[in-house]
Amino acid sequence: MKVLMANKFFFHKGGAEVVMFQEREYLLHAGEQVIDFSMQDERNSESPYESYFVSNKDYRKDSKLSKLNLALSFVHSREAVNKIAALIDKARPDLMHCHNVYHQITPSIISVAKSRSIPVVLTLHDFKPVCPVYLRLRAGQPCSLCLDGDFRHVLINRCAGSSIADSALLYAEATIQRWLGSYEKVDRFLAPSQFMRDAALHRFRSDQVVLLYNGVDTAEIDASAQDDGYVLYLGRLSREKGVETLLRAHQAAGSWDLVVAGTGPLQRDLQMRYRNARFVGQLSGQALKATIGGASAIVVPSEWYENCPMSVLEGMAYGKPVVASRIGGIPELVVDGETGVLFEPGDADELQGHISRLMDDPSLRARMGTSGRIRAERQFSIEKHNADLTDTYRSLMNASGG
Structure with missing residues (x-):
């Protein structure tokens, strides 16, 4: 062929x-x-x-x-x-x-x-x-x-x-x-x-x-039991991705660490205004794998009609709970309350509450991460x-x- x-x-x-x-x-x-x-x-x-x-x-x-x-x-x-x-x-x-x-x-x-x-x-x-x-x-x-x-x-x-x-x-x-x-x-x-x-x-x-x-290639991605106590955003730093909603939630909480991996038109402005978050730029290769592997949860706060974001599938494959917007095709991937948590797009207060609850409960994170890995293997391999x-x-x- x-x-x-x-x-x-x-x-x-x-x-x-x-x-x-x-x-x-x-x-x-x-x-x-x-x-x-x-x-x-x-x-x-x-x-x-x-x-x-x-x-x-x-x-x-x-x-x-x-x-x-x-x-x-x-x-x-x-x-x-x-x-x-x-x-x-x-x-x-x-x-x-x-x-x-x-x-x-x-x-x-x-x-x-x-x-x-x-x-x-x-x-x-x-x-x-x-x-x-x-x-x-x-x-x-x-x-x-x-x-x-x-x-x-x-x-x-x-x-x-x-x-x-x-x-x-x-x-x-x-x-x-x-x-x-x-x-x-x-x-x-x-x-x-x-x-x-x-x-x-x-x-x-x-x-x-x-x-x-x-x-997602679950054969090449090992589920990670590592949990270094930070929330991870992976993606473009642009308005429709909802990254500023996440940064506002993080600023209001002050009780958990946030790592932002990616570049985009909002990068400089966001770095200046949200200094408590750790901006690590565009990651690839082993650095990307290590950063995902050490995360406590993956957040996908999109405010446009996402299709089938790879960040969600990869987070599940790594055995991480996914906190994501209830918009577009995302609810087809994340089972609310089982493999992660869904929230209304743009609602920083709801997002902050969900993340804080997850970060206060390591066993909940582990259960959701395990369920996400199983779902990735069965439905999205x-x-x-x-x-x-x-x-x-x-x-x-x-x-x-x-």
């Missing part, structure tokens, strides 16, 4: 890349061939197909003139179309699996694959097909206005950072992609949560969208994820005569 795997980043940038590289490694170890398609970047992992990668584009850093010149490629990339056509014609894949492809690569590559009778799978790491700004946030608050297909809301409410120009570009992108039917050509969407699947069903057929939770993924691939290839 030859799988063409497309994602705009070919390095570990976020959760989408974690999932993509997990699937890629599984396929290679299973003796299958993986054909990479991505964007050029000095941080990329090595790939025998890197000569086909599109040129690097960073729409946030380019000048206004460059943005004007790149506006059309933001919606439809002629470069991506030409390069993936050449790659497909040379490598002859049986199937194309897209992860995050919008903006730098664009969904225009879907039509190229379909014109060659190649089935297309797309993992819904975020809400882009039903929300032009992909986060489903309006003025910093969760929003569902565009789910009915009226993308004018992004323009009316200036959802792209309050910028009329950026919002207009996202509106044009969403409208043109719908007119072209790019996403409608996808054979199978993989939704990593039922919450995401329900959102996608506003636009796509029920048989087109299947539930496939992210997986990487083996289960990969088996279901392969079944999806095979069914589409059989239907197409591949």
Whole structure:
């Protein structure tokens, strides 16, 4: 089996890349061939197909003139179309699996694959097909206005950072992609949560969208009995992640230690205003494993519609109780009162109460951590994820005569 795997980043940038590289490694170890398609970047992992990668584009850093010149490629990339056509014609894949492809690569590559009778799978790491700004946030608050297909809301409410120009570009992108039917050509969407699947069903057929939770490699992660008495936040330091709600809860409590691991636009401001927390920056490798292993609990205080956050699955795999917001797909992962505790997004007082109760009761932490590990092994193992993924691939290839 030859799988063409497309994602705009070919390095570990976020959760989408974690999932993509997990699937890629599984396929290679299973003796299958993986054909990479991505964007050029000095941080990329090595790939025998890197000569086909599109040129690097960073729409946030380019000048206004460059943005004007790149506006059309933001919606439809002629470069991506030409390069993936050449790659497909040379490598002859049986199937194309897209992860995050919008903006730098664009969904225009879907039509190229379909014109060659190649089935297309797309993992819904975020809400882009039903929300032009992909986060489903309006003025910093969760929003569902565009789910009915009226993308004018992004323009009316200036959802792209309050910028009329950026919002207009996202509106044009969403409208043109719908007119072209790019996403409608996808054979199978993989939704990593039922919450995401329900959102996608506003636009796509029920048989087109299947539930496939992210997986965590419990064979590679040992449950940790270590408990060094600190609460751990892992993630981006941005408003929608709710990290400031956690910092306010910590400041009000004053009775437990907080470690914040990650970087982001709020980093400097939060470090200046919340000096009692320990900010350790972006962690990876052994440092990350040791920090998770020593934590008393993992906190995921998100204030946007999370999908299937890897931080929750990894916390469970390490045998840690997870304290998380009751929002998006998170309640599908955390069993309230059994593997962790759920709280209302943005409620620092409720969050502070839950964490303080956990930190005062080591036996409760241990019981919840053990239950979380068992749940990760039974429901969210990487083996289960990969088996279901392969079944999806095979069914589409059989239907197409591949």
